[in-house]
Amino acid sequence: MSRHGGARRGGPHPHGAMPGMATAAELARLRAARGAGFDALFLRLMVAHHRGAVSVATDALSGCRDTLVSEMANDVIAQQSAEIGRMERLRASR
Template identity: 45%
Template sequence: MSSVRNLTRRNLTRRAALVAATLGAGVVLVACGGDGGDSSGSGSGSGHDAHASASASASPSAGDEAGTTAGAHNAQDVSFAQGMIPHHQQALEMARLADGRAASGAVKDLAARIEKAQDPEIRTMTGWLKAWGEDVPEAGGGMDHSASGHSGMPGMMGAEDMAGLEKSEGKAFDTKFLTLMVEHHEGAVEMATTEKSKGRYGPAKAMADDIVTAQNAEIKEMNKLLGKSG
């Protein structure tokens, strides 16, 4: 009887030890798992989340900055578009006279290039003004109309000059056309230079830069045709 009790007691002790060992292992596993999970979660996980959060916050701000640079405009941009549209329109009216009046093939070629370059720019600037909710200058309803009203802008021809050009033919037209167009281009370059330094809208500043480059080159070309060195 005593031996049975001793055996039973030993069995119970072993079971208790086994249970204790199992529970202890479970606690260790849970503790390790918790620490490891928290470590990877709050260490690499939090680091990743922090990086992702930083990237997410950086990306919109970078996008917003880019959007602001490309999309924002100021009063100078509006003034540039509203002034350059009628300025270009008058240049087109002058250029369109060359086909039936100019004697020089070089003058006719120049006039065609002016028309090809400036007509799309008028459409582009018109699109900007509409998008900004600003007034778009109306197309001139004839020489006198387009020349008056905007004669205060740099290089803009007055009604008398435009009428005189319209009445000219042959070599007289060529000389008058080139002389007036040099002055007209110089005015456009002045307006575009102001936009480059004071404007904010990227595409408008880029167009202004193109105008300065192209029209300065044409001024040199026209002066050569007039027999001038500059």
């Protein structure tokens, strides 16, 4: 089974359980896409992926008492949210 972070690390979530992870079918469509169709699909999938990271980081903050974990989760939220904004602007400009 494929796991986020690699099977050797023993990550806790199979890809299908991670919010924002592209399905095998979506990745196949991306591999087959070209030009503007590739760009649009790539941006759509990446926005979903980044939103998933924000969701996981937000969940990590819930009841968290570890300062380092909280700092990292807040950094993920800030950085991924900024990337989402950039990608949404790219999508709107096409």
